[in-house]
Amino acid sequence: MSESRHLKVEAQLQRVLAELVSREVKDPRVGNVTISAVSVAPDLKTARVFFVPFGTSHSAEEVREGLTHAAGFLRGAAARRLALRYAPRLHFVFDESFDRADRLANLIASASEPGSRSQ
Secondary structure, X not given: OOHHHHHHHHHHHHHHHHHHHHHOOOOOOOOOEEEEEEEEOOOOOEEEEEEEEOOOOOOHHHHHXXXXXOHHHHHHHHHXXXXXXXXXXXXXXXXXXXXXXXXXXXXXXXXXXXXXXXX
16 A cells, blocks of 8 residues: 555544544543544554543543443444445554653743753
8 A cells, every 4th residue: 555545544544533432432431532643554454543531530541441442333433434445453542742742841841940050
């Protein structure tokens, strides 16, 4: 498969999964979730779906369990909407990049405050 088609499938799968999770998944553990990225294997058999929960009282692990519970439904619905012959198996991964970026921003902000430099 060409690189452009592969990227297109990832982008479309991300869009469809985000829509399905927000509108169709009724599991209370899931709540509000952002699908931040999708990484599909070159053979299209598996996809890692990166998510970030927000505004929920559930931990990231509980949200992942809820998404994993709904994975079969999401896989079938996404395959139908995208007209894929074979739908990739979905593996949900908590996206820590936002937390890391926030920590780095806080470190930079604290280092640039007046009087914070060691002399």
